[in-house]
Amino acid sequence: MQNTISFRIADFLKRYPPFSNLTKVELETLSEEVSIVYKEKDSLVFEIDETAHPHFYVVHKGAVALWNDSEKSILDLCDEGDIFGLRPLMANENYRLMAKTEEETILYAIPIEKFHPYIKENERVANFLVESFASNTRNPYDESNKGQLLGNINFDANADSRLLDLQSVDFSKEVVSEDENSTIKAIAQTMTSKGIGAVLIEKGGLPAGIITDKDLRNKIATGQHPINAKAKTIMSSPVITYPAKLTITQAQMAMMKNNISHLILTEDGTINTKAIGILSKHDIMLSLGNNPAVLVKAIKRSKNVEAIKSLRKGVMNLLRGYLEQNIPMALTSKIITELNDVCIKKVVELSLQRMDSEPPVKFAWLAMGSQGRSEQLLHTDQDNALLFEDVPKNKFDETQGYFLKLAKHITSGLNTIGYEFCPADMMGSNPKWCNSLSGYRKMTSKWVMNPGKDEILLSTIFFDYSRAYGDKELVFDLSKHIVDTIKKYPIFLSHLAANALANPSPTGFFRQFLVEQDGQHKDFFDLKKRALMPLIDAARVLILSHNVTDISNTWERFEKLAMLEPNNAEIYIACSYACKALLKFRTKQGLQQNDSGQFINLEQLGKEEKMKLKRTFKTIKEIQGLLNIRFMVSRVR
Template sequence: MALTSDQITRFLKSVHPYDSLEAEALDQLAQSFTATKYAAGSVIYQFDRPAPGLFLIYEGAVEVTDGNGAVVSHLGLRNSFGERGLLRDGIAVTTARAEEDSLILRLSPPDFERFLTASAAARKFFDRSRAEKTTNQSLANSRVLDLMAVDPKCCAPDDSVHKAAQMMRDHRISSLCVGAGGHLLGILTTKDMTNKVVANGLPPDTPVGAIMARDPLTLPPTALGSDVLHLMISRRIGHVPIVENGALVGMITQTDLTRFQAVTSAELLHHITDATSAAEMAEVTARIPSLLVHLVGAGNRHEVVTRLITDVADAVTLRLLELAEDQFGAAPVPYLWLACGSQGRREQTGVSDQDNCLILHDNVSDADKAYFQKLAHFVCDGLNTCGYVYCPGDMMATNPRWCQPLKVWRDYFDTWITKPDPEAQMLASVMFDLRAIAGDRSLFADLQEATLDQACENSIFVAHMMANSLKHTPPLGLLRGLATIRSGEHKNQLDLKHNGVVPVVDLGRIYALQGKLTSVNSRARLEEAAHAGGLSASGAHDLLDAYDMIAETRLHRQAALIKQGKAPDNYLLPAELSDLERSHLRDAFVVVKTMQSAAAQGRGVLS
């Protein structure tokens, strides 16, 4: 495949640090790159040989190994390699080999040196990139706390855009946080300056508050670096403020991130964002099993794996909503699309159906509802095309029951809490795992807070929810055995979902209700319950360890099935485990059962 200079220029615009160059400099640099195709397994450059320069992956994947053949890294779309930090006196200290058919851009050593000399951003990027490769730093496992700039520059909403421009120039930054009293109100970027001030001819004394982006998307410092990357790619933003307990504590921009080790999931998100149909997205989501195998094989913790996989589902949902509005026009009233179930909790694995709903503004008319039914069918059909099959229980926005105005949703939760019959308990269990995906998030914020307050104060409702949660029990048999399924397709197997993970998920939901905790992720709920005193430190430690053991076993089982060319599921033959593994897994089930009993008796819930 021959690439034109224009194609290379467009590609470089999407990759840091090349995106920091002025247009003329970028065009010149693009002309210095050459494109070469490498067949899977072919060597790009060899250890202990003269290094041919800097490489950039346009398509495909590359494995880098050291002089002993040990893997240094697996690289994919937009990753650079071969830079001078991996050289010794001009000789390569690694070997790069194409893992699949790849198209690679190359910049010769002299051109690379000129690039570094001309660009401070390039020098900073490749200096840091070398350090990360040396220490095997993983973006997927890094917390935002370790990546963010801890002293973000701020201005007040009544400051002039002239003053803001001077601040950005003096500090050589591309954005300012806008706040008052330590609270974030908005964000101002150089793009805002160009598109809103210069392009519209606004005067220099225009207040920042008039052009800033209000209520920007934020993340907490406990989020993952990959969360930032996925948010930037899926929402097409380049700056993410970091907020803790309502206070601004940091800022992350595109220049603060690399795609090392997160490239596979980032690549999927990139293709989903550019897709023009559900069929195109289905080609991307078909690679989710491979993503799961890669993430599990790389030693990522289960909560990292499931979060990255869920991010793909979120990106598909967002893109389908965009395509729906392109086809049907803008929504007649504000709405909010929410996910529940495993997507809501950000706990999707290789086996997931869809669970979703719509909250509509109270001004919605009967005529407006026809629009939202078309939108819901478009999105749910698209999700099904992408492998997120229709919910067997019809818990989807296509069901008119789950596509209602906010006032109806308030009535739903009020009825479930005040009259907790079996159906209400089941529905509340699903709907207390709601997470906003796209739309007007204010439609859910007040509802969530009011519902948690009401639920926590109703001891009868909590007791019913507790009893409902105990219906899923760990598979423990007599005489230190494991109780397997007695008949049917999965006879003599363990159900690692309903008898393994779900009991812990149910306990986490109960602790969240009792403690008015807004997190929906199960592990986060348990950690927050322990921090808030709703769960004893020892109980939390044991339960988290047990949950990790069960969830890791489930993911490793799914990865093993995928590698065998089979569809992943949630079942496991105990005989496939070693004696030690069976013993540890049983111990984990015992912990869960003990915590269930303690919670049912009123012990272990309060420390």
């Protein structure tokens, strides 16, 4: 009769290396020798210097932290499918780390004696164990190993990058050359037939000079030299040469310094080796096609929203390139947000041109929600508002009517370039969100003084606003009013904290992902609601408790909090890392799925991706614990 338990163990182990490299028979044989170990939360598996166990471990359910007790820090966090406790197998020594469960955990204990034969007979198994034994931690709490989460991979500016003008320039590898004794007429005919603007002049197979269409205009068309003269009489010499690995900045600097429009690229960068390419100013402009500065100029010159829509594709291509090259998420977000802001400003300007008259009073266009936080990297729906200067009561309807018409042009334009209309109609084209400074003061005061469910929900969206266009003083005055009101009614922060704790947990029993139980996204994981929003909501209430209104970005809020509260700096920095990691993960998923990236099909994720997600969940739990204690949430529930 088949051993059902060992069969289940084999079925689990075959999904993870190194066991995935074993044959079915080998795996079933080994599984019969495996022991099942149950540990409660905060239980020791082994201590530092403890005598080696006769087995190593695989996490079946739960999580085990590996601690360096002398440094009081977690060096690694082992999740489902992870192996640990390899020292007695690899080095036959006592343990140098402490293994302790982070939660209720089930382990599979693999007997070393029974596993040794597979190491000797299977090179892939042996290699995996050696690499695992020597691998570095990716734990954000470990100061010596920070920077390895999804959102914090170090960027090497010398790498082949598309970041600004550090990128390598594309050049023509088809070098058209002529001998220095060729006639100018023959060279002109070659340039015409091949549709090129320059010809390399060689002597003995090496670059000796260059003739461009500018030379033909200035030296031949003017009659300075006859058409049958030799190339060497009008060529520019010596040529300026560079190696093939050339950045846009280097190319631009060389052309400006020497007042030339072409560079010759040679094997070693000198005139003493063969030419392998030619670079023109036109090539540089083509290379700059996905450069943020070029995109900004193009957007600002747009004559209509359709032109902006076309350029937005370039912004998305830029985003894909940054993600592919692991550009830090904070920098990626800043660049894409700046480009999005330029698009919004241009839409507002084009909308103003459609109005019959100038605005009657000062106004500001506010971006809210993810765009207000500088976290809207993908094309999602609009959340915006229009704030205008106070007017006499008898002028209000007329003034609001003007701005409602303007707002409809703006929201329609934003929709054209890729921002969907807000399903809840939280847009400046709605009279509720097209109001005077006094009107918004009255509205926000009501939210703070009488924080019901609807008022808190509106606060979580509106209080993340940023000025996208218009008058700074109006926005400053509104922000100051909100902070002053919260100071008078601090109980509002407790209600806001309670809302931050209302988001469903990312995981359930044994840290399994909690997925949607019904509806369109049944069995999918809601990355926004279960992972990102708890961090966003926590950052908002904490930063408001310090009366800070000029920072709306979530990870920047946490970084500011780390400065304001040094005793909690570790958890705030961890939250900052986690937020960037999750946003990068969501953006990648959204680009792959061509949607907002909110709902994740877990079956399409690899083990490493699932582990990276789960590592952020511990941080979410800790920051929610801090909120619960600080704001005494239980008293408002």
